[in-house]
Amino acid sequence: MSIGQHLRLFAVCMSAASCSIGCLQSLGASSTIVASRGGRSMLVEGFAMRTDIRLPRTYAWYAGTELVAGSQVLTADKPSDASSVGHGIPTERLSLNFGRVYLPSGEERFGLRAGVHTSMWHALLGDSRSRFAWTPLGMDVSPLISLDRKRPSWESDETVQLNVLLVPTFALDPVVRINSATQPTFALAPTVTLSIVVNASSAVLP
Numbered sequence: 001m002s003i004g005q006h007l008r009l010f011a012v013c014m015s016a017a018s019c020s021i022g023c024l025q026s027l028g029a030s031s032t033i034v035a036s037r038g039g040r041s042m043l044v045e046g047f048a049m050r051t052d053i054r055l056p057r058t059y060a061w062y063a064g065t066e067l068v069a070g071s072q073v074l075t076a077d078k079p080s081d082a083s084s085v086g087h088g089i090p091t092e093r094l095s096l097n098f099g100r101v102y103l104p105s106g107e108e109r110f111g112l113r114a115g116v117h118t119s120m121w122h123a124l125l126g127d128s129r130s131r132f133a134w135t136p137l138g139m140d141v142s143p144l145i146s147l148d149r150k151r152p153s154w155e156s157d158e159t160v161q162l163n164v165l166l167v168p169t170f171a172l173d174p175v176v177r178i179n180s181a182t183q184p185t186f187a188l189a190p191t192v193t194l195s196i197v198v199n200a201s202s203a204v205l206p
Helices: 003-021
Strands: 023-036 041-054 063-075 089-101 110-122 134-148 159-175 186-202
Touching: 003 023, 023 063, 023 159, 041 089, 041 186, 063 110, 110 159, 134 186
Parallel strands: none
Antiparallel strands: 023 041, 023 186, 041 063, 063 089, 089 110, 110 134, 134 159, 159 186
16 A cells, blocks of 8 residues: 555544544634734734534533634734835734534524634734744634534434534634834734534534
8 A cells, every 4th residue: 555545544534533523624714903002903814724623521622723824915004114014925823722612403503612722823913024923822702503404313324414504703812922122022813704614523422
């Protein structure tokens, strides 16, 4: 068996394992407003990919990751270095998430996901020298809107159920700039993300 076949088999096994304990996969559009005292304010637009694994025993808690990639589309600033204006600079964020989730089931249409996260940002604050910033602890909350009906386990003959949800997420990140003595060192970054989420889980999970 070739290396490529081994990697594909590993990916299939990992996907199956994720589904067996409950997995939320999401893809959506994200908008972030960045406001820093005495510095620049900007709007960042992009796409977000997120994976949350529901943790065993109660399956009411989750842990996961989120990757956001976009660019600064609007900048209103007073930069100390005019050449460092961040208009159009690609921006990325990687987050580790943890929290609690209640998924709609049966005839229910609404659920809730709420949690905390820590994030590493690249080029969020727009200058050319100090490109990295950190969110030590941010918060996010997401109403979950079911677009189809999750059948109870006694009605389902499927090993894995797939349910589609529409999920707006509202997040607030305090952002600390890393290694810069001349640029503003702190900013607030509220983010709104609208995602389509696929809940893949064993038919016997809540």
